[in-house]
Amino acid sequence: MINTLIVDDDAMVAELNKCYLNQVSGFQYHATASTLQQARALLMAAGDKIDLVLLDIYMQQDNGLDLLPTIREISEQTDVLIISSATDVGTVKKAFKYGVVDYLIKPFQFARFEQALVSYREEVNLLDLRENCAQSDIDHLIHHKSAEADHGHKKLPKGLTVITLRTICEWIEQSKDREFSTEMLANAITISKVSCRKYLIYLSESDILTTSIFYGSMGRPVYFYRLLPEKLAALRQCYQ
Numbered sequence: 001m002i003n004t005l006i007v008d009d010d011a012m013v014a015e016l017n018k019c020y021l022n023q024v025s026g027f028q029y030h031a032t033a034s035t036l037q038q039a040r041a042l043l044m045a046a047g048d049k050i051d052l053v054l055l056d057i058y059m060q061q062d063n064g065l066d067l068l069p070t071i072r073e074i075s076e077q078t079d080v081l082i083i084s085s086a087t088d089v090g091t092v093k094k095a096f097k098y099g100v101v102d103y104l105i106k107p108f109q110f111a112r113f114e115q116a117l118v119s120y121r122e123e124v125n126l127l128d129l130r131e132n133c134a135q136s137d138i139d140h141l142i143h144h145k146s147a148e149a150d151h152g153h154k155k156l157p158k159g160l161t162v163i164t165l166r167t168i169c170e171w172i173e174q175s176k177d178r179e180f181s182t183e184m185l186a187n188a189i190t191i192s193k194v195s196c197r198k199y200l201i202y203l204s205e206s207d208i209l210t211t212s213i214f215y216g217s218m219g220r221p222v223y224f225y226r227l228l229p230e231k232l233a234a235l236r237q238c239y240q
Contacts, residue, residue: 001028008056009034017054020113026121036062040070048077057084068098125190126167159198168199169238172227179224200225208234
């Protein structure tokens with residue numbers, strides 16, 4: 001679970017962010033701090049146990065950006081996601097210089113919040129499974145490329161990331177001699193079935209995977225996929 005601290009002096013906004021957070025699997029609410037002093041105390045007490053901070057910038061007594069150096073001093077493992085109404089270029093540039101993983105401008109829709117957290121969760125989970133990174137992985141992390149990012153000369157559909165695509169393609173290559181379902185793949189690489197399904201549809205529509213449908217006893221169709229031998233090169237090209 002990704003242990004998350006909320007830093008916001010608006011009690012209603014903090015509670016809304018907590019509610020949103022609880023709707024995204026893989027995240028655990030740690031506490032809420034309404035001042036930077038409280039946030040620093042919580043971070044000091046928790047050490048490396050806080051994985052993510054949802055940080056406001058415009059606070060009545062504080063500027064949230066002042067917490068970023070403290071976070072870096074306390075833990076190299078703690079990431080920050082900015083949630084703020086601050087839109088001036090200087091503030092945004094300073095936030096990203098400290099390596100924030102995303103920046104949400106208030107007000108925002110839950111879908112954007114969910115997208116930010118799901119993308120962060122999948123990158124954390126997938127990198128934890130790796131011993132080495134490919135250039136495409138590093139490019140993605142540095143530039144924080146998401147659904148609209150270029151992959152080589154081809155854009156990935158909305159909701160897909162390069163790192164997750166590479167992990168899926170590598171698993172499919174290792175399992176190229178057998179059919180597999182969405183559930184099998186999702187469980188193997190620890191991502192949601194909904195997210196996994198999007199990647200499999202993309203690969204199927206790219207004519208890399210063949211699809212067959214099996215109707216079980218309950219009448220609910222189960223999709224099975226298989227990589228054809230002649231499509232192995234095309235699969236590898238997806239993530240290289």
